[in-house]
Amino acid sequence: PYYMANGLVDAILNQPVPTGGAAPIEALLEKRTTPxxxxxxxxxxxxxxxxxxxxxxxxxxxxxxxxxxxxxxxxxxxxxxPCAHAADEKEIGMYMPFWRIRADVDGIALKSHADLIRTANLPRVVQPGLEQQTFYFWCPAFKLNPQRFLTCASHVTGSQPRDPLTPGPPRGRRQAVNMPLSEAVESLKLIIALFAKPRERIDEILETVTIRPRKFLLVYLPFQEGHHEFIHRKMNLAIYKNLLVHAKNL
Ligand SMILES: [Zn+2]
Known part of the structure; x- marks a missing residue:
C-alpha cells in the first residue's frame, strides 16, 4: 500500500518512495476508480x-x-x-443523451401527449394536435443517482420535447452514454407514479399498470454550459456537473 504526501509514500515503511515520483501510482489510482x-x-x-x-x-x-x-x-x-439529435443554432455546451421510449401502457391512458396532461393534471390546455402526438418516455442515458435519475426522467417526460430531430449523433461535445437502456426501462412505472395525480393513486398504479416497451431512440438534446451545471432553458432543466461525476462511481 502507498499513499500520497508530497510524493509517493510507502504506507508500511512510512517512508517516501525514493524514485519514480507520483506519476505511476496516479495512473494506477485512476485505473482503480474506473467503474x-x-x-x-x-x-x-x-x-x-x-x-x-x-x-x-x-x-x-x-x-x-x-x-x-x-x-x-x-x-x-x-x-x-439508432440515434438522433435536436439541432440548435446557439453554441452548445454539451449534448446530453436520453432514451426516448415508446411503450404500450395498460391500466392508465398514456397514448398521447394529451393523455399525459390529463393523467398528470398538468397546468396546460389540451390543444387539438396533442391528441395525435405520441407519448414518449424520456430517460437519461447517463448515470445519475436513482433519485435524480427519476426526477430528471419525469421532468423531461413531462416536457415531451418536440424539437425537430436530425438522424445520427451530433457533432460536438457529448455526454457519455453509460446508463443501459435495460435499466432505464425498469424505471418507467416509477415515472408514471411520479406523475399521477391525485397522489393516492400511486399504489393503485404500481399494482395495476403494465408497460411493454416497443421502440426506442437515443436522442441527444442540446444543453448550454454554466459554471456548475448544464442547462436546457426551454425545459427549465439544470443538470449539475458534480452529480455526473459522482454518478460515474454508482
Ligand atoms: Zn464509420
Missing part, C-alpha cells in the same frame, strides 16, 4: 466504414466520426444504435 461496467470496449473499427471508433472509458457506445454512426455491443458483436 466496472459489464461490457468493456477495446478500440475498434467501424463495421460500416472501417474508421477508428471512439468511446469514453465508461461509455456503453462507440462512435464513428467518419460516417456519423453510434454502435453498441449486442450478442457479442457491434450493432448500430
Amino acid at each position: 466496472a461496467w459489464p461490457i468493456t470496449f477495446v478500440p475498434s473499427l467501424c463495421p460500416q466504414c472501417g474508421w477508428d471508433m471512439q468511446g469514453q472509458s465508461d461509455a456503453l457506445t462507440l462512435s464513428c466520426e467518419n460516417c456519423d454512426t453510434l454502435w453498441r455491443a449486442k450478442g457479442g458483436h457491434l450493432a448500430q444504435l
Whole structure:
C-alpha cells in the first residue's frame, strides 16, 4: 500500500518512495476508480466504414466520426444504435443523451401527449394536435443517482420535447452514454407514479399498470454550459456537473 504526501509514500515503511515520483501510482489510482461496467470496449473499427471508433472509458457506445454512426455491443458483436439529435443554432455546451421510449401502457391512458396532461393534471390546455402526438418516455442515458435519475426522467417526460430531430449523433461535445437502456426501462412505472395525480393513486398504479416497451431512440438534446451545471432553458432543466461525476462511481 502507498499513499500520497508530497510524493509517493510507502504506507508500511512510512517512508517516501525514493524514485519514480507520483506519476505511476496516479495512473494506477485512476485505473482503480474506473467503474466496472459489464461490457468493456477495446478500440475498434467501424463495421460500416472501417474508421477508428471512439468511446469514453465508461461509455456503453462507440462512435464513428467518419460516417456519423453510434454502435453498441449486442450478442457479442457491434450493432448500430439508432440515434438522433435536436439541432440548435446557439453554441452548445454539451449534448446530453436520453432514451426516448415508446411503450404500450395498460391500466392508465398514456397514448398521447394529451393523455399525459390529463393523467398528470398538468397546468396546460389540451390543444387539438396533442391528441395525435405520441407519448414518449424520456430517460437519461447517463448515470445519475436513482433519485435524480427519476426526477430528471419525469421532468423531461413531462416536457415531451418536440424539437425537430436530425438522424445520427451530433457533432460536438457529448455526454457519455453509460446508463443501459435495460435499466432505464425498469424505471418507467416509477415515472408514471411520479406523475399521477391525485397522489393516492400511486399504489393503485404500481399494482395495476403494465408497460411493454416497443421502440426506442437515443436522442441527444442540446444543453448550454454554466459554471456548475448544464442547462436546457426551454425545459427549465439544470443538470449539475458534480452529480455526473459522482454518478460515474454508482
Ligand atoms: Zn464509420
